[in-house]
Amino acid sequence: MxxxxxxxxxxxxxxxxxxxxxxxxxxxxxxxxxxxxxxxxxxxxxxxxxxxxxxxxxxxxxxxxxxxxxxxxxxxxxxxxxxSGPVAMFFNRQSIFALPLSVGVAGVVSAALISAQLPGVGSKALNPGVWQISKALLSEAVFPFELISLVLLAAMIGAILLARREEEDR
Amino acid sequence: MNAVDWYLLLAMLLFCIGAYGVLARRNVILIVMCLELMLNAVNIALVAMSNFMPGIAGRGVLFALFIITLAAAEVTVGLAIVIANYRNKRSVQADEFNRLKG
Incomplete structure (x- = not known):
């Protein structure tokens, strides 16, 4: 290469x-x-x-x-x-169709990838270091950065609520 | 093929393997694991794009960071639902969750 x-x-x-x-x-x-x-x-x-x-x-x-x-x-x-004990069936009934479907998608997309020429692609590495990432997180991406802490809090409370054993039922 | 094409090819193959697992397996926990494989494939594609395309340099890393965080939240809630469902049905096989079937 x-x-x-x-x-x-x-x-x-x-x-x-x-x-x-x-x-x-x-x-x-x-x-x-x-x-x-x-x-x-x-x-x-x-x-x-x-x-x-x-x-x-x-x-x-x-x-x-x-x-x-x-x-x-x-x-x-x-x-x-x-x-749960031992399971007899590991694949569901649609798995016969799932294999040709996923192999077909993989074939079509890889054929497209090999033949296509992506525009604006260089070979120089451009990924930012920790310094630039942290600056971006607290300047231009500050809103999703703060929002995702709320999402994590909501997911934590939701998981506790869902997995909790209801005392009044038993 | 450019360098980015090889990374995209890897991401696409990983995505298709994960999609096959989601479509074909019965165990709900395994379906969640295959969803994680698909999210990882998308992250590889994003990071490869942001590494080799000057127009979007570095943006893909931020996206991938947020996707990893959301995947952690999704796994927590998803597995809590699986465990709550297991308490009622005593099963983690996806095709046995048919109580709402008409």
Whole structure:
């Protein structure tokens, strides 16, 4: 590849890592194994962010996805799987149509990507450092930045309300 | 193909794998996990675009930050709903949630 900032070997290794882990998430029978494969997939995505010079995003990805979201999902698995017993069917009845549909979409879009020439694309890395991101978060993106704290608070209260056991019922 | 095309190809393949999981699997928790894969694919596309397109330089990183935060909120509420539903139905299989079916 003639592009200065693109590292083909690192990219292909990480891309293969991500795709293998993602296929594992979708196809593995044991849901705990799927969750572990998902952790590996998130780690690969963090490596892709580091390759794209988005170091802050790579750290945030490891903190939030690998650290928090995976643990929440594993907790939900442990809370629900204990009494469900063995499952006979892992795929639903529409899964016969889902495979050609997703493979078809992937084929069409990748054919379009390979043939198309995206306008205004350079090969120089442009992603901002932590300094520029924090400045942007507190100047031009300050409204969504404040709004998202409200969203997080609402989600926290909503999750507690939804998952709480009603005392008056039993 | 440019460098950005390879990243977009990776994002598109990851998105399609996640979409297949959402369409084909029965377990609701696994469907949430596949939704996370799809959100990650979108984030890869955004960050790759903002890294290689001078017109939108750096904007994709801000978007990806907000998407990660919203994904955390979405997982919290979604799994709370799954657990509340599990308490009533004793099941996490999506096609058994048919109480509203006419």
């Amino acid at each position: 003639p592009h200065g900032d693109f590292q083909p070997i690192a990219f292909s290794v990480i891309a293969a890592w991500i795709l293998v882990a993602a296929v594992g998430v979708v196809t593995l029978r044991n849901i705990v194994h799927s969750a572990i494969a998902m952790v590996f997939c998130f780690l690969g995505v963090a490596a892709i962010y580091a390759l794209l010079h988005a170091e802050l995003l790579a750290i945030v990805q490891i903190l939030i996805y690998v650290g928090a979201i995976s643990v929440v999902i594993l907790f939900a698995i442990m809370l629900t799987e204990a009494q």
